[in-house]
Each structure stands twice: as C-alpha cells, then as structure tokens.
Amino acid sequence: MTTFAEFDLEPKVIQAITELGFEEATPIQAKSIPIALQGKDMIGQAQTGTGKTAAFGIPLISKIARNDEKIRALIMAPTRELAIQVAEEIEKLSRFKGLRTLPIYGGQDIVRQIRALKKKPQIIIGTPGRLLDHINRKTIKLEDVNTVVLDEADEMLDMGFMEDIQSILKQVPDERQTMLFSATMPPNIKRLAEQFLKDPEHVSVIPKQVSAPLIEQAYIEVPERQKFEALSRLIDMESPELAIVFGRTKRRVDELAEALQKRGYSADGLHGDLSQNQRDAVMRKFRDGSIDVLVATDVAARGLDVSGVTHVVNFDLPQDPESYVHRIGRTGRAGKEGEAWSFVTPREIDHLHFIERVTRHRIPRKPLPTLAEALEGKQRIIAERLLEAVEKGELNEYKGLAIQMLEQYDSVQLLSAALKLMTGEKREASIELTPEDPIRAKRRKPDIRSGGRKPSNYSGRSNGGYNSNRSGGSGGKGGYGGYNRGKEGGGYNRDSGSRYSGDRKPRTSSNGETRRPARREDSSSE
Numbered sequence: 001m002t003t004f005a006e007f008d009l010e011p012k013v014i015q016a017i018t019e020l021g022f023e024e025a026t027p028i029q030a031k032s033i034p035i036a037l038q039g040k041d042m043i044g045q046a047q048t049g050t051g052k053t054a055a056f057g058i059p060l061i062s063k064i065a066r067n068d069e070k071i072r073a074l075i076m077a078p079t080r081e082l083a084i085q086v087a088e089e090i091e092k093l094s095r096f097k098g099l100r101t102l103p104i105y106g107g108q109d110i111v112r113q114i115r116a117l118k119k120k121p122q123i124i125i126g127t128p129g130r131l132l133d134h135i136n137r138k139t140i141k142l143e144d145v146n147t148v149v150l151d152e153a154d155e156m157l158d159m160g161f162m163e164d165i166q167s168i169l170k171q172v173p174d175e176r177q178t179m180l181f182s183a184t185m186p187p188n189i190k191r192l193a194e195q196f197l198k199d200p201e202h203v204s205v206i207p208k209q210v211s212a213p214l215i216e217q218a219y220i221e222v223p224e225r226q227k228f229e230a231l232s233r234l235i236d237m238e239s240p241e242l243a244i245v246f247g248r249t250k251r252r253v254d255e256l257a258e259a260l261q262k263r264g265y266s267a268d269g270l271h272g273d274l275s276q277n278q279r280d281a282v283m284r285k286f287r288d289g290s291i292d293v294l295v296a297t298d299v300a301a302r303g304l305d306v307s308g309v310t311h312v313v314n315f316d317l318p319q320d321p322e323s324y325v326h327r328i329g330r331t332g333r334a335g336k337e338g339e340a341w342s343f344v345t346p347r348e349i350d351h352l353h354f355i356e357r358v359t360r361h362r363i364p365r366k367p368l369p370t371l372a373e374a375l376e377g378k379q380r381i382i383a384e385r386l387l388e389a390v391e392k393g394e395l396n397e398y399k400g401l402a403i404q405m406l407e408q409y410d411s412v413q414l415l416s417a418a419l420k421l422m423t424g425e426k427r428e429a430s431i432e433l434t435p436e437d438p439i440r441a442k443r444r445k446p447d448i449r450s451g452g453r454k455p456s457n458y459s460g461r462s463n464g465g466y467n468s469n470r471s472g473g474s475g476g477k478g479g480y481g482g483y484n485r486g487k488e489g490g491g492y493n494r495d496s497g498s499r500y501s502g503d504r505k506p507r508t509s510s511n512g513e514t515r516r517p518a519r520r521e522d523s524s525s526e
C-alpha cells in the first residue's frame, strides 16, 4: 500500500487528495507519480477506472505555481465530455493550491472561451480540433507550456486527430514533459510516442486480462430483431442503478433512446450530432440520476467516470476489442463492481471470439432473461420502493382509506392489486428499430497491449488497489477488499512476442466536417 504522504507533494495537494476521499494511491498512481514528479516523459497504461487522471494530474499540478499567469500544462482528450470531466478532476486536485483550469472544446461559443482564457488559466484541457483553432487565432499560446498530457491518445488518432496533435505538439517548446495515458495501447501509439516523447518510461499496471477485474462480463446470443425485447427484459431483471447502453450508430442511439422512453424507461441518448447544450443536458441528467439509462455511441466509451454505473450493455458489439474494453470499463470503477452484457447476433459469434482472444478473457454465455425473470425483477423493485415508503412514514393522509378498504377486502388481495398497478402493465408500444448489419470478424494477432513486453508484475489487489472512503468500505456489493473473481486467464495462451497488427483504418466520417479527413462515424464527438 502506498499512501500519498509518501510522495514529495505539497500539503495543499495532499489536502485536496484527502478531501477527495483517496486514502491510498492506486497501483498506476504509485508507479507513475514518482516518475512524473522527476519530469520524465512517460507512457502510462492501466485498466479502466483505476485513477489514471490523478496519476498525471497530481504531478502536473505540483509543477505549477499559484501566481503563474502563463499556460503551463496542456491536456488533450478525445471528447468534449472527457475534457470537461478531466478539467473538473484537476480543478478538485488543485483546489487548495488555487490553480486555474479551463476546458476548451468544440461546440462551445469561442468568444466565451476567449473571455475565459483572459483569466490566465495555467492548465488547459481540450479536444485537439478546437485547441488548434485557438492556437491559430493566437488566443492560446504554447510558448510557456512545460507539460503535455495525451489522454486516450489512441482514440484521438483513430478519430483522425493525428495531424492536429502533431501540429500542436510541434508548437510546444522542446524542453517539456510529455505523458501519454490509456487503458489500451495499440501499435499506432508507438509511432506517436517515438515521434514526440523523449526516452519515455513505460509504466504499466496490467494483469493477464486487459479489462478491469471487477466487471462481470457475459454475452447473450440474440437475433437482431429481438435485441430490443432482450434489452427491456435485461433492464427489468437487473434493475440497474445507472446503465450505459452502447449502440453502433447515431441513428441506432436515437431510435433506441426513443424506444426505451416509449416503454416507460427513463432514458436518453448521447452522440456527436447533438448540440453541445443537448449533450451537456443529457450528461447532467445522467450524472444526477434523473435518467437511469444513457444510450450512446462510442463517444461515451472513453474515460467517462460516472459513479453509480452498475451496468454496461453492448446493444451492438463494437468493431474493435479496444472499444469493448473501454466501453465495459464505464462500470466497475474505483473499486466498485459492475456488470457488462453484450448482445451478439448468431453471425457475430466469431467476432466475439476475436474480442475474447485479444482481451484474453472468456466471456460466458448467459440465456436471454425470461419474461418471468423480468417480471420478478420489476416486482422486486416495486416491493423495495414500497418498503422504503413504509420506512419513511408520513402516511397519515392515506391511513383512513387503507383501514376502510381493509375492512372490506382481504389484505393479500389488496396489496397484490396495488403491486400490480405499481408494476405497471408493460406498455406494449410497438417498437421497430432499423436493423444494423452484423459485424464481421477481423483477424489480428491476439494482444491488446503494447510492444509485446512482459506484463509488469501486477502486484496490486485485483481491483486495482483502491481505497477510498467514498466507496463505503469493504464487504458487501461494492466493497473491494481482496476481491477476486478468479476469472483471469480464460484459457488463452499468452503470445508474449506478438501484438495484433492493428489494421485500424480510420472509419469514414459522416458528419460533414471536411477539414480533417480521417474521422470516424461519430467523429463530431470533439
């Protein structure tokens, strides 16, 4: 166990860490912070939800003085939501130190951003395209930047940001520290690292399997046209606190969110074609729990940290194994458990096996929840809500009528009727989703990690070694002491010399943005 007091950090930073409820450093933090504090370039890789943001954030803020009026640190992230979230985390970590952070992303009024830049933030967190706009307008000057972080660098490359990133990095002074972080490290990252990092230290905390161990994974084989029914039953049976459902395309997300709403679920959709206001509103509703189900494209796959996400559903399988790892990593974060379900059409079974090989994890098959299981789940929730209301009291206004009714009817009959009404007959609104084509299996060599290097001896606990008093201590669901599902391995041989060939051709863009050619389908995520 490594406490934060063991690092050479200012009391004000320690104070912020304590305030955030972090009791000990996660393994990636324990390894990266001392290296980053020395000013070395580094490549950091660790499973989803294991605190990579603070791993680069803490050293970064340690280098900046409060009264500095220059832009000293530049963090690049692939999506607007992620830029906002990283900015918030850095803001919290530097709260007592009093540094100024500013998220900069497309879709937001540029004049407003220019005004905010006049307040002299020292730390800018942005998406590459909008950052470059500001750099070209000279509203952001990079001449004093001494730290650059690329969060989810591989995703930024996949989205077609290579050129933007290159031209930004070329304008940052050479005497700088560059850090690159992600949960997965496909080979294209190597090229970027070779070009822009100086003798980087590789810091990785990756056990045999790439995905986070606290996520219970399963797949359901289901024909395309039955997917929606399967999803409704799954939600009913599992009654997630918060769930993210991933769909392949924007159209799919729109249709699915609407269909869920029609059936009475509290759901909304997120993709790159929505206006910034709409995107912000959806994320706000999801974070504060006023919607339970977020339906999203891969725009929500990377980095997003929303506490309370208990379930991830791949309504459509993702094309890339990396995407699978990042998507399911929206749950099982910070020492909490989560479940990840994937719908696989019969023709996609091969693709699922491919994902299993690359992620080195066998995904067990589960049967489609039956109607009875779905109903049982719904009833359980209703019963819980009823008992909560009993606990809460304040029922006097209803008691008179209750007594009257009980004099005339049998209590079991009455309560059953009440439960039936509360459960609600399923609104059988007819749902027609436009079918998506099945994904065809690609062939790559099975290793999602970088460079074929041996995994570092992963000595952390199976949950990534968390300890935070926010997580509610150990024991019970959501606890995290030495928990081990013993699912590692999955019967695949490690092929330590190889890594997959990474034929990651950027997918074509449909968002009408022509300036940068190689964007993929939801590339307006920036």
Ligand SMILES: Nc1ncnc2c1ncn2[C@@H]1O[C@H](COP(=O)(O)OP(=O)(O)OP(=O)(O)O)[C@@H](O)[C@H]1O
Pocket: 021, 022, 023, 024, 025, 026, 029, 046, 047, 048, 049, 050, 051, 052, 053, 054, 182, 183, 302, 303, 304, 305, 329, 330, 333, 334, 466, 467, 468
């Ligand atoms: N030392 C710690 N103790 C407890 N909680 C922590 C600690 N460090 C970070 N966290 C919390 O863990 C959560 C996940 O952190 P973060 O988003 O940085 O993960 P990540 O490794 O970047 O994941 P991803 O690969 O999905 O981007 C956040 O809510 C963060 O505040």
Ligand SMILES: [Mg+2]
Pocket: 052, 053, 151, 303
């Ligand atoms: Mg992250």
